[in-house]
Amino acid sequence: MKRYTHVKILLAAGLLCLTLGGCATPRETLYDALGGSAGIDQITRALIVQIGNAPDIRPFFEETDLERFQSKLNEQLCQVSGGPCDYTGDPMDKVHAGMDITEANFNRLVELLIDAMDETGIPHPIQNQLLARLAPLRAEML
Numbered sequence: 776m777k778r779y780t781h782v783k784i785l786l787a788a789g790l791l792c793l794t795l796g797g798c799a800t801p802r803e804t805l806y807d808a809l810g811g812s813a814g815i816d817q818i819t820r821a822l823i824v825q826i827g828n829a830p831d832i833r834p835f836f837e838e839t840d841l842e843r844f845q846s847k848l849n850e851q852l853c854q855v856s857g858g859p860c861d862y863t864g865d866p867m868d869k870v871h872a873g874m875d876i877t878e879a880n881f882n883r884l885v886e887l888l889i890d891a892m893d894e895t896g897i898p899h900p901i902q903n904q905l906l907a908r909l910a911p912l913r914a915e916m917l
């Protein structure tokens with residue numbers, strides 16, 4: 776009889792663990808939630824298509840080497856989401872200096888990033904976590 780009580784307690788503890796989001800497993804990073812390297816690559820690919828279809832943002836990228844842009848953005852998103860990467864691109868203030876980026880331009884690019892994440896199936900709470908980590912960069916660009 777006592778043995779069964781123990782089993783019940785273990786089951787209850789197990790259930791609690793599951794409900795609270797897993798006890799023994801290591802915490803998933805934002806990088807993992809974005810689908811790791813392949814997930815981020817899909818997002819930036821979709822973003823570049825979105826940029827190409829946005830008449831207000833496309834002109835900024837007219838002279839840009841899009842392959843480099845995508846690879847540096849992949850590194851940056853990997854790094855800010857806690858993935859195993861170091862950003863090797865140029866500093867954000869230098870890259871965007873002289874482009875006269877307005878608040879509206881910035882917000883529009885964020886919208887395109889959200890569209891790209893919607894397209895690749897990233898849940899909204901995860902999207903918000905990434906956007907929150909990118910928000911501090913805003914001051915370096917405007």
Ligand code: HEM
Pocket residue numbers: 832835836838839840843844847848851863864865866870871874876880881882884909910912913916
């Ligand atoms: C959170 C917002 C943003 C992030 C994280 C971001 C990130 C980046 C990164 C990583 C690069 C590549 C740097 C390199 O080549 O070393 C880049 C380049 C670039 N970004 Fe942004 N960016 C943001 C906002 C914007 C906005 C709002 C605009 C304009 C509307 C913009 C326009 C550009 C352009 C045109 C380039 C290419 C520059 C070139 O051709 O060398 N970015 N950005």
